[in-house]
Amino acid sequence: MLEKIDLSKKMGKKEYRQIMDSLAPKLGALQRECRDLKIPVIIVFEGFGASGKGTLINQLIQPLDPRGFQVFAISGESQEEQMRPFLWRFWTKTPENGRIAIFDRSWYRRVLVDRFDKVTPDAQLGYAYNEIISFEQQLADGGNVILKFFLDITKKEQAKRYKVLLDNKETAWRVTEGDLKRQKHFDEYKVMNEEMLQRTDTDFAPWTIIEAMDREYAAVKIISAVIKRLEEKVAEVKAKEEARAEEKKSENADPQKSTAKPESTEEGIQDKFSLRSSILSSADLSLSYTKAEYKEKLKELQGRMAVLHSDLYRRRIPVVLAFEGWDAGGKGGAIKRLTECMDPRGYAVNPTAAPNDIEKAHHYLWRFWQNVPKAGHVAIFDRTWYGRVMVERIEGFCTTDEWQRAYKEINDMEAHLAHSGAIVIKFWMQIDKDEQEKRFKERMAIPEKRWKITDEDWRNREKWDQYEEAVDEMLIRTSTTYAPWVIVEGNCKYYARIKVLETVIDAIETRMKQK
């Protein structure tokens, strides 16, 4: 989930002050509403050392009534705590209804610092993850709102911040030996964090990644996220209470139900300033190859791919290649260059259209299971199960619960594929809006390509921004170490096709070396 994060996000001080002035009173008001509605709230801060947890927690609590929250700083277990199950100290700190508990580091210590320091043995990791997930699920089922923030900075930035702290006598003590050890082994420790994010990102307690290089940006993003989640929960609890009151009355229903959605604070800010982890917009679409470069590379790569394809078959390794992207993003062309060099008995291209009646009558993942490749075969999906969190989400073909649950369902499915031995790669074919328009028009002009463009394509284009938001969220929540997303910069078709081929070849070669 971290791989795709753009750490260059920034906000000016003046802008920051302006936005915070409007957010602070909202957060205060929401705290009072949660108190009145008896909603317990748990806010967890995790992230790299010196990523600013302390400072940001301080900014979060400024607008809050101090009688209604408590901050817990979690370090190593005391002797007293070591004598009890590891969740004991967290269970006993869970908030009373209507109160907010803020954790500066948390139960995740067990699978992070304690794992790194070998306090948690590897054999205990599976247990620890199951126990953590069960703990959060129980609390969420019991009505708790759970927000989890992960503060992300680069290794270089961390080193810089540690140096500033160490250079000052007053603050040097704050950098521990453990901090320096983790700084030294930053990449190794990052892998543990990534695994933690992947395994514990659930619909009942999702992670929000915070780009924490710039503190103003981070503070605004955190507070906005808290406001958004509390607004949703308050609306949900109120709706339930009203429904219950309605039932109790059992007289004729009140015609003016307050089903109006609360005005979203986040959207207000979003208009002026993007708080999203924008992945797509940071793709460099100027990347390109000339026709000559393309031809040369293509020939060489297709030759290698042909050999690797038969290696795959001999070694019985299944491969799943998933293609998503904007309409006219170049999926078809890339798939064609890939399959041209492959033995047709060893691959299948599975186009995904709107589900037919039989498919609609099953679980949404069922139809993709039909086409899971055999060992040694390559299954290429032209559009995929990700429809659930894109078109189905945006067009309202499934409920909010359903698409929010889908991230974990999809991750579980891909984990199962990877765990059974498959190479799983997902491509997002990225083009910009102008390029799309150009391609649409080209297709309209060529009679034998005109069928590729429908009215629906033009309609989808109008929802570009909505799609972009959904895709960004999808890329973060489902880019895993075992099934990564690859953004293919596609304005130049030559470049895109080569990148797809290179990525597939790299992945296969890496696997071949493993065993």
Place this chain on the structure above:
Amino acid sequence: MLEKIDLSKKMGKKEYRQIMDSLAPKLGALQRECRDLKIPVIIVFEGFGASGKGTLINQLIQPLDPRGFQVFAISGESQEEQMRPFLWRFWTKTPENGRIAIFDRSWYRRVLVDRFDKVTPDAQLGYAYNEIISFEQQLADGGNVILKFFLDITKKEQAKRYKVLLDNKETAWRVTEGDLKRQKHFDEYKVMNEEMLQRTDTDFAPWTIIEAMDREYAAVKIISAVIKRLEEKVAEVKAKEEARAEEKKSENADPQKSTAKPESTEEGIQDKFSLRSSILSSADLSLSYTKAEYKEKLKELQGRMAVLHSDLYRRRIPVVLAFEGWDAGGKGGAIKRLTECMDPRGYAVNPTAAPNDIEKAHHYLWRFWQNVPKAGHVAIFDRTWYGRVMVERIEGFCTTDEWQRAYKEINDMEAHLAHSGAIVIKFWMQIDKDEQEKRFKERMAIPEKRWKITDEDWRNREKWDQYEEAVDEMLIRTSTTYAPWVIVEGNCKYYARIKVLETVIDAIETRMKQK
């Protein structure tokens, strides 16, 4: 979950015919309703070899319209199937909406036969369980009804049935070498089954244990359970559809909502014939000791316990002893005899009354977490977290969802305690209704004991049958290898106190030997 099952359950042929004649048309009608409401149904049969899966599935499908269901017999993977992730062959067999898929053995093979045969390596078990649970959860979330039956017979009965099959040339082929190997290592294989039941008994896909010694009894219990679950689901789906229709109308609500509960078929049979796994009623309450026997045993045991208590302290082993039972069942007396011989610095008795305001404002397990013992200490709970699935269930202090979810929550909590090193034992103090009345009256007659009896105690007594049903279900769902329930036959107080002491001493001594 198997340990407490009473395998002596039987039903006469005549009774069976009568009941089946009334059940069959109901099942047929429910199948049609599920088809119309587009509810997909998954029914899984697992259990020991020769426990009658084939015969019972045959009886289940008799009343069904053959166009609406399919039976899948699951044996080892074909070559084709081996080349795909292990869930692939099950995903592709999931039923279309409105249809019923019946599995004669299932995905559980992976953690049962394949585990026994070492086809599934131990290192893969954790993955397999997580993948199975995720699979069932996804299907349940997607609207599938999932029923799982486990057919239980004794080792002896299995041997007898195999012999009958082997003695006949026509049927001998049905007993495989694998069957005979598992028969030989029945107890070892049973442990794997028990672990499987414990780890996969969830609120969205619960197990029903079927006493399968008597085929008539088993058939009726299975069909009743299917009817009950489908009735519930049909009612739930209809209620949702009505609510949706209601919303759409958005005119004044229809005052006669059909919120009437469907008449339960199971209750009808239950009146005439108990289908419950009755654990409490099979306790032998005639067990007793004379006063002289009691005194002698008590002295000896208390002496041993005193020594063991300091051993526990030295070895830093925490102990959790949970006491539940009927009012006046003798909890207090048994706890007193236990603590008399213990160092007061090393134990605490935690009485559990109705929750206070602070406790009510937290998760229901929170208050018990406060009293989790330190390593080396003994925590005794006089009434416990099991209130959730007894009094709170029966008095409606929590919702059906909440108490059904609680079995897993409680099992998870106890697993966490046990996994952190604690000995966990749960006692159910069993007396009969007459004995309770006698004790109530005695207490009323003795001024210094009168406070122990309240009007509520007399009221609870009237709900004896409801409690017994809830307790039986609780005992099955939460008796685990890591935290077993011990039924204490308590009509004779002397006997009960000695059994409690003996059980605790046994458990500690066993642990001492382990390391």
